[in-house]
Amino acid sequence: MTTQFAVRKVSKHFSKDGEDLVALREVDLDVEEGSFVVLLGRSGCGKSTLLNLLAGLTTATSGAITYQGEKITDVRTQVGYLTQQDTLMPWRDVQRNVEMPRELRGERREVRRAAAGQLIERVGLSGFEKSYPRELSGGMRRRASLARMLSGDPETLLLDEPFSALDAQLRTELQAELLRLWAGSGRTVVFVTHDIEEALLLADRVVVLGPLGRIVLDQEIDLPRPRDPDDMRVAPHFVALHRQLSAALKEGAL
Amino acid sequence: MTIESTAGSPVARATPGTAPPTGPLRIRTENTWRQRQGYRTMIWTARALVLVIFLVAWWLLSGPVLDPQFVGSPFGVAERLVEWTGNGVLWSNTWITVQEVVLGFLLGAVAGAVLAYLVAPVRAIWDVISPFVMALYAIPKVALAPLFIVWFGIGIDMKVLLAAVSVFFLVFLNTAVGVQEVDRGLIDAVRLMGASRRDVALKVILPASMTGLLTGLRVGIPYAVIGAVIGELVASNRGLGYLISDSSASFDTNGVFAALVVLSILATILNSLVSLISKRANRWKPLSAEG
Structure with missing residues (x-):
């Protein structure tokens, strides 16, 4: 498998009134082609900033990001990005x-x-x-x-909390729909959420982000697919992973 | 033959890749005429009533309380309108003013909109230009009339330009605000779809700024009328403004009112034309109404 996104020592500052606001500090992350990666973190940890960088909407203050080995300088149509706010x-x-x-x-x-x-x-x-x-x-x-x-x-999907505003029923349906679209398509998905359960239902791999994009935990999710939400909630392995991610989120907050 | 057997499998009825349609249900309603038109009828009746009360009060007060020399009377005004219609004074002078207003409005609106689309998208140009525009905008347009007479004489040109200048600033400023307030997220969204700069301009900035442009056009209309009439009042021998100054010079109060009535009818017609356009263009508004 080849690397779709390679993030190397990426920092992102926002300048405002003579002050630099640091959103990300020296983040390293690789996303394999065809994988479903969930970035899990609390609000304000730089998840959306990281996605904006991956999408090519903004450029990093320092460090380098490549897409299929090419440096990202601008947006590209092969990458679809569903932003958090409505842009219809x-x-x-x-x-x-x-x-x-x-x-x-x-x-x-x-x-x-x-x-x-x-x-x-x-x-x-x-x-x-x-x-x-x-x-x-x-x-x-x-x-x-x-x-x-x-x-x-698009061959790569970036999704920024796409389903957080939906009711539980619809969220489940669209999660399933997204998995159907992804399975066997060879598409790469980077999915941002703050919902541990959603992360576990969807991901191959969950990356827990702490403040400034620090990676607290990088965990393969080896739960068998298809993952039915109702069965999963009582499966011991799911519960264990849930606990682990929850602990990582708490740790990251410190 | 049932649907299932045609599709080959019963699963086809509920395609796996399809979320069930959820959302509000559309139901055709059968309202009575009163429900559909009741409010409108009521409003129009009330409007007619207000007008009638005003005219009756005017008619009753003119004479016993107020000096007809100064306030005229509804019948005097009507008489004057009939007289002017008969001898052609009304049409020829109204036609002159209509030409000035329409030409001035078009000239000012086109210049204002074009310039706004050229200047506003580039932050640096806008920052350089805008203080000058604001300074010029603050000049009362009446103050330009003497200058325009020197430059263009006392013909129709000077009135057209006076109307155009007034409209220009309103259209320019409103359109520029519309261009600058385009949601950054929408521009990013089309960039992500691979839009060129031209696509961004035509498919995002232009439609998004339409509200500002239409606002400018709408508030511009009365100013086109004002510009033209002021030009006529200052120096002219034709037009509704001339009718006003000529009538007042001969103490013909009814004549002044008659010309004013025609002017307000003219402005109302122009206004309804523009609200017709904005209704069509703004079907998707208001955005503030959250669904």
Whole structure:
């Protein structure tokens, strides 16, 4: 397996009023191609900053990040990024939002319309193609954003707490959907969350981040797939891992 | 033949890769005419009532309480409007003012919008330019009238430009604010989809700033009328502004009011045109309403 992302001694500072705010300090991380890596951490530990760097939206203050061996200097369309805040175009309805990545690629109208229609159905938004984002609930907007990201057919997915605003039922369904998309596709997923259970249900590997992006724990998750949430909660190995991650999160907070 | 057998397997009914559609249900409602139109009818009736009360009060007070020499009367105004319609004074002068307002508005709006889209996206240019714009914006446009007479004479050009200058600043400033307040997250989102600078400009900045542009257009309309009429008041022998100054010079209060009535009707028509446009462009608004 080759390395998809290689993060080497990366620091990120934000300058403001003559002060430097340090978000990340000398972070090292490798993400293998085809793996499902969950970054687990409490809010403010630099998870989102790290994802922004991986996506190429911002550049590191020092250190180097490579994608498939190439230094990241700009965004690339092979990487899909679902940000924490909603970035659907408010003047476009769901259909036209989901079509957007393909539209920018210059794809023909009929082709991209059909593709978008399928994705909308897949995230359970059928019947809302003509709705504008403001007419949708927060959860529905999230699903539309997910469909839009997938519409670009990226080989690597970066997801920043994508399901935290959804109800438990829907979260479970979309987690399963995400796993279906990932399994056997060769796609790489970097998934950020603060939810230990979600991390354990999804990940091949969980990286627990402490303050400034310090890696507290890097743990392979060898739970058998498919992982049913109801069975898992009582499985002894799951409980043990849960305890371990929970302890790591607490330790990281110190 | 059932759906299952066509699809080959019963699983096809609930495709594995499909989340069940959740969300609000759409139900066709059958409202009565009163439910649909009741509010509108009530509002329009109330508006008509306010107008009638005002006219009746004017008519009753003019004479016994107020000197008709100064306040005229509704019937006097109506009489004057009929007279002016008959001898063609009304149409010829209104037409002049309409031309000035429309040309001035278009000129100012186009110049303001184009310049805003050129200047506002680049922070450094905006920072250099904006204090000058603000300084010019603060000048009362009436104060420019004498200068414009020197430059352009007392013909229609000077009124068009006076209207255009007033509209220009409003459209420019509102559009510029619209351009600068574009959500950074939206720009990043399309960059992640591989958008070029041109895509960002056309598919994000342009639509996102539409609200600002339309606000500028809407608040600009009365100022186009003001600019044109001020030009006519200062120096002219045609137009509604001229009718006002000519009537008042001969102590014809009813004539002044008649010209004012026509002016406000003109402004109302222009206003409803723009709100029609903004309604179409802003179907997705308001954003503040959280779903």
